[in-house]
Amino acid sequence: MTSDKKKRLVIIGGGFGGLSLAKKIDKNMWDVTVVDRHNYHSFPPLFYQVAASGLEPSNISFPFRREMLSKACRGCSFHYGEVKSIDVSRREVHTRYETLPYDALVLASGTTNNFFGMPDLQKYVLTLKSTPEAIRCRNEIIDRLERAAVCGDEHKRRQLLTFVVVGGGPAGVEIAGALGEVKRYVVKREYPSISHDDMKVVLVEGSDALLRAMGPASSADALRGLEQLCVDVRLGTTMKSYDGHVIAFSDGSSLETSAVIWTAGVVGEYIGIEGTDLKPGPGGRFAVDEYNRVNGLDDVYAIGDIALMTSDRYPRGHPQVAQVAIQMGRKLAHNLSRPENRSPFVYHDKGSMATIGRNRAVVDMGKVHLSGFVAWMTWLFVHLISLLGFRNRTIVFINWMWSYFNYSAGLRLLFRPGRYPERKYWSE
Amino acid sequence: MTSDKKKRLVIIGGGFGGLSLAKKIDKNMWDVTVVDRHNYHSFPPLFYQVAASGLEPSNISFPFRREMLSKACRGCSFHYGEVKSIDVSRREVHTRYETLPYDALVLASGTTNNFFGMPDLQKYVLTLKSTPEAIRCRNEIIDRLERAAVCGDEHKRRQLLTFVVVGGGPAGVEIAGALGEVKRYVVKREYPSISHDDMKVVLVEGSDALLRAMGPASSADALRGLEQLCVDVRLGTTMKSYDGHVIAFSDGSSLETSAVIWTAGVVGEYIGIEGTDLKPGPGGRFAVDEYNRVNGLDDVYAIGDIALMTSDRYPRGHPQVAQVAIQMGRKLAHNLSRPENRSPFVYHDKGSMATIGRNRAVVDMGKVHLSGFVAWMTWLFVHLISLLGFRNRTIVFINWMWSYFNYSAGLRLLFRPGRYPERKYWSE
Numbered sequence: 021m022t023s024d025k026k027k028r029l030v031i032i033g034g035g036f037g038g039l040s041l042a043k044k045i046d047k048n049m050w051d052v053t054v055v056d057r058h059n060y061h062s063f064p065p066l067f068y069q070v071a072a073s074g075l076e077p078s079n080i081s082f083p084f085r086r087e088m089l090s091k092a093c094r095g096c097s098f099h100y101g102e103v104k105s106i107d108v109s110r111r112e113v114h115t116r117y118e119t120l121p122y123d124a125l126v127l128a129s130g131t132t133n134n135f136f137g138m139p140d141l142q143k144y145v146l147t148l149k150s151t152p153e154a155i156r157c158r159n160e161i162i163d164r165l166e167r168a169a170v171c172g173d174e175h176k177r178r179q180l181l182t183f184v185v186v187g188g189g190p191a192g193v194e195i196a197g198a199l200g201e202v203k204r205y206v207v208k209r210e211y212p213s214i215s216h217d218d219m220k221v222v223l224v225e226g227s228d229a230l231l232r233a234m235g236p237a238s239s240a241d242a243l244r245g246l247e248q249l250c251v252d253v254r255l256g257t258t259m260k261s262y263d264g265h266v267i268a269f270s271d272g273s274s275l276e277t278s279a280v281i282w283t284a285g286v287v288g289e290y291i292g293i294e295g296t297d298l299k300p301g302p303g304g305r306f307a308v309d310e311y312n313r314v315n316g317l318d319d320v321y322a323i324g325d326i327a328l329m330t331s332d333r334y335p336r337g338h339p340q341v342a343q344v345a346i347q348m349g350r351k352l353a354h355n356l357s358r359p360e361n362r363s364p365f366v367y368h369d370k371g372s373m374a375t376i377g378r379n380r381a382v383v384d385m386g387k388v389h390l391s392g393f394v395a396w397m398t399w400l401f402v403h404l405i406s407l408l409g410f411r412n413r414t415i416v417f418i419n420w421m422w423s424y425f426n427y428s429a430g431l432r433l434l435f436r437p438g439r440y441p442e443r444k445y446w447s448e
Numbered sequence: 449m450t451s452d453k454k455k456r457l458v459i460i461g462g463g464f465g466g467l468s469l470a471k472k473i474d475k476n477m478w479d480v481t482v483v484d485r486h487n488y489h490s491f492p493p494l495f496y497q498v499a500a501s502g503l504e505p506s507n508i509s510f511p512f513r514r515e516m517l518s519k520a521c522r523g524c525s526f527h528y529g530e531v532k533s534i535d536v537s538r539r540e541v542h543t544r545y546e547t548l549p550y551d552a553l554v555l556a557s558g559t560t561n562n563f564f565g566m567p568d569l570q571k572y573v574l575t576l577k578s579t580p581e582a583i584r585c586r587n588e589i590i591d592r593l594e595r596a597a598v599c600g601d602e603h604k605r606r607q608l609l610t611f612v613v614v615g616g617g618p619a620g621v622e623i624a625g626a627l628g629e630v631k632r633y634v635v636k637r638e639y640p641s642i643s644h645d646d647m648k649v650v651l652v653e654g655s656d657a658l659l660r661a662m663g664p665a666s667s668a669d670a671l672r673g674l675e676q677l678c679v680d681v682r683l684g685t686t687m688k689s690y691d692g693h694v695i696a697f698s699d700g701s702s703l704e705t706s707a708v709i710w711t712a713g714v715v716g717e718y719i720g721i722e723g724t725d726l727k728p729g730p731g732g733r734f735a736v737d738e739y740n741r742v743n744g745l746d747d748v749y750a751i752g753d754i755a756l757m758t759s760d761r762y763p764r765g766h767p768q769v770a771q772v773a774i775q776m777g778r779k780l781a782h783n784l785s786r787p788e789n790r791s792p793f794v795y796h797d798k799g800s801m802a803t804i805g806r807n808r809a810v811v812d813m814g815k816v817h818l819s820g821f822v823a824w825m826t827w828l829f830v831h832l833i834s835l836l837g838f839r840n841r842t843i844v845f846i847n848w849m850w851s852y853f854n855y856s857a858g859l860r861l862l863f864r865p866g867r868y869p870e871r872k873y874w875s876e
Contacts, residue, residue: 059594059862076506081861085638097640100594118598151863166487166528170546210513213525415843433509434487435579 026051027123029356030113032103032291034061034084036342037324038128039093040349046357047095050124055115057102058151059083061408065342066416067148068191071157071281072198073432079416081151082408103129108317109295124356127291127306127314127322128349131340134285134303144264145282148191155435157281161199162434164279169213179276181219184267186259187283188225189233190374193242195281196223197377200249210432221251224269226258226284231382233339234372238382241391245376259284286340288326301328305337310364312352323348329365342406343370375399454479455551457784458541460531460719462489462512464770465752466556467521468777474785475523478552483543485530486579487512489836493770494844495576496619499585499709500626501860507844509579510836531557536745537723552784555719555734555742555750556777559768562713562731572692573710576619583863585709589627590862592707597641607704609647612695614687615711616653617661618802621670623709624651625805628677638860649679652697654686654712659810661767662800666810669819673804687712714768716754729756733765738792740780751776757793770834771798803827 027050031038034056042052063080070077084098101115106125113120133149135141146157161183168180185196199221207216223230223246229239230246230253246253259280260268268274288304298316300306305328307315312327314320322328324345328337338344344367355362371385373395381399383390390398400420407413455478459466462484470480491508498505512526529543534553541548561577563569574585589611596608613624627649635644651658651674657667658674658681674681687708688696696702716732726744728734733756735743740755742748750756752773756765766772772795783790799813801823809823818826828848835841 059590059860076504077863078504078506078861081863083638083860085860089637099598101598115598117595118600155863162487167545170527170529170543172546209517210511414846418842432487432511432513433506435505435509435583 028053028121029124029126030055030120030122031126031128032056032106032113033128033130033289033324033326034058034087034098035064035128035130035324035345037130037345037349038126039087040346041126041128041323041353042096042349043092044350044353044357046353049357052096053099053120054084054088054096055099055101055103055113055120056084057100057116059085059098059100060151061087062151063407064149065190065403065406067151067154068195068198070151070154071146071148071161071195072202073158073162074198075416075419077151077155079412079419080407082412087408103291105292105294106320107294108298108320111319122319124319125321126352127320127326128324128345129289129291129326130345131286131304131325132289133282134287135282136285141262141282144262145186145280147282148195149286157195159434160279161202162432165202165207165211165214165432166434168218169211177214178218178220179265180278181214182275182277183219183221183279183281184275184277185221185223185281185283187285188223188227188230188253188255189283190231190372192223192225192281192283193230193246193374193376195283196221196246196251196253197249197375197380200246200251201377204249206432221249222254222275223251224254224257224259226256226270228255230255231374234374234382234384235389237389237391238374238384241380241382242374242376245380249377286325300326303328303337311355311362312348312365321352323352334367338367339372341372343367373399373402456549457481457552457554458483458548458550459554459556460484460534460541461556461558461717461752461754462486462515462526463492463556463558463752463773465558465773465777466554467515468774469554469556469751469781470524470777471520472778472781472785474781477785480524481527481548482512482516482524483527483529483531483541483548484512485528485544487526487528488579489515490579491835492577493618493831493834495579495582496623496626498579498582499574499576499589499623500630501586501590502626503844503847505579505583507840507847508835510840515836531719533720533722534748535722536726536748539747550747552747552749554780555748555754556752556773557717557719557754558773559714559732559753560717561710562715563710564713569690569710572690573614573708575710576623577714585623587862588707589630590860593630593635593639593642593860594862596646597639605642606646606648607693608706609642610703610705611647611649611707611709612703612705613649613651613709613711615713616651616655616658616681616683617711618659618800620651620653620709620711621658621674621802621804623711624649624674624679624681625677625803625808628674628679629805632677634860649677650682650703651679652682652685652687654684654698656683658683659802662802662810662812663817665817665819666802666812669808669810670802670804673808677805714753728754731756731765739783739790740776740793749780751780762795766795769800771795801827801830 029050029052031054034054060081060083066080069075088098101117105114133147147153164180168177171177183199185192203219230242231239258270306322307328308322312321314322325340351365373383375381379393381395383395383398457478457480459482462482488509488511494508497503516526529545531543533542561575575581592608596605599605611627613620631647658670659667686698734750735756736750740749742750753768779793801811803809807821809827811818811823811826
């Protein structure tokens, strides 16, 4: 497949950044390989709907092998495997299964959960940074509802029905809103043995506003929306500790819960680097210049969440959102395809949005602020057209319309992890 | 919810038998509780399509709580939890989460894999007796293809691409056919780095014919169909041992493989029984009379796969198929609702069918034998109308048409079990 004239470009990560680069780069000039630990491109903005049973994981996932057959990607190849380390002196990428040589390397592996030096937390909390994590989150949420429905003990039942979301960013606001809707629409109908007052949804945010990245109007709308869904929003509050049973907050209060959803922070995915002393900067992000070149490394680039590109407008780095990753991917594709007239990256902010629940979202575009139904429709539309695959778009649309008209948040199916437990058998 | 006049009926298992009983029984007379270890009704005849990525698990699963809202089930309640044991002296069912008293108890928990005294086998083989098992089977199949695609070692790659199916019943024939189609249509297109000759599908069956439960014509058609899909069918051959790497056969031959799919036998689900010495009979099935009463126990009934009802026509018990379970459920519902004019169970055999692949199935109805496209359409139709839930039917239909016209066997998405492994993090 590799022609000798072509230079080998290896892209680590097939997310928004990596895929937009692969699509736009000149395939006559570059022999492109996309490496990913999953065999599908996923759609993080809708992970919370998977967790809330609104969508099936397959609806928001698209196989790389299918994508590689598309016109835009023809000529690219996909390699399955988690990247263990890169050796910049040998110009090699070591995956779990193979060693890939490169002429140019692009780090596009994105971020994972930041437990701020409390690694034990990941044993107890639920997270939303990957499809498997979203599936696990869904399973645990359904498990709590089902167990509460057959729980005779008042106290235990309340503990099972207490859901705490940590972090008031888009992910936290959206999952809290979705849980509020489960309480309001689903429990009453499908769990007759549960009094829906027994279900409690708490959202804690360290700062004094939700959706800090957006405007004050959006923050206020989000707060009002969540409170109308009976979500107990606690601003200026952080989580001190959680042991799987009791969560303690900075204000000294505590709650008994077996379901804490952690959306409080992200950090760049770990990649072992050999052949140099270079380490990533704050947040596990790699400092890059305006051409996305990683400072101090030759022919190594970084785009998206894992790239730390500072500018006058963004002194602490660009926002870690899909749009930045997509635009960086396209710009780098241009710069690698036409080195002679390369140009520096400039971010065009198309605005940001978040949904709070049925009929309710917030959208900020420059000076324009939308809320309520109009914002919600905008949100639906933008996310629908951004999905990969015609079938996915169709099915997600059907699902959303379906849920909209019968107030149901999808099938609540608890698919336990594949490995089934040791079972007792009748001795034959 | 429980009115005092009503008697409490507990049904263990919400499969074909348990659900048809719950639907048809007189809810003014009985207070019905369905207990299941899953929170959804599943559709075993299509597990093989989940394993082969033809359908998503959600397409063939339907939540009990949704079903309990249907007209037929109104008045029934669903309790989530695996049944640990029953105490017939106290008339109690002990689930993982609670104790349920009963006036009448119905065992409808069905069967699981029979490893014939080789319990270790379940560590190594893939199985198809539950949705989680089918999901695991799918994940491992995709994992082998993806790893083979990036495997430089010839010998290792062939081992990764050798799939062995043990058992020539419907499940074995159908998954072998599906794998044959993956080899024929999918690998060539989506895995350019794999020569599709490297993929090997072997089906071993101990007896001298496939689909023994069906007529000789069907057995012959199935054999021809699989051979056309390049499946290496070995009749009169059994598996001697498998250690996760090498599978040894009764004819002395052996193969290196990391994917063995076990469909060789079933045994009744284990239920601990207290208050009596009674044990189930052959195959872990409970001997019942023609009214489905478990011999030797009062007010305990068994229906479906786990019931062993013998008759002149079926001296070794009725076939363990959906139709028997459904008909037993309905008959028992009648007998429990109108004890005064109860009647013995008589099985009306509506025939049996299996699909071998695209355009190809076999159907036996009494003396009538269908094969090829007609049989395939019959198979599609019968399975489609048997699915629970309008949305499921719609989506499965769309998926099937889709696959039919573009020769694709669905999205091949490898969703790893929910719990994600310990990861390394950048120390902040």
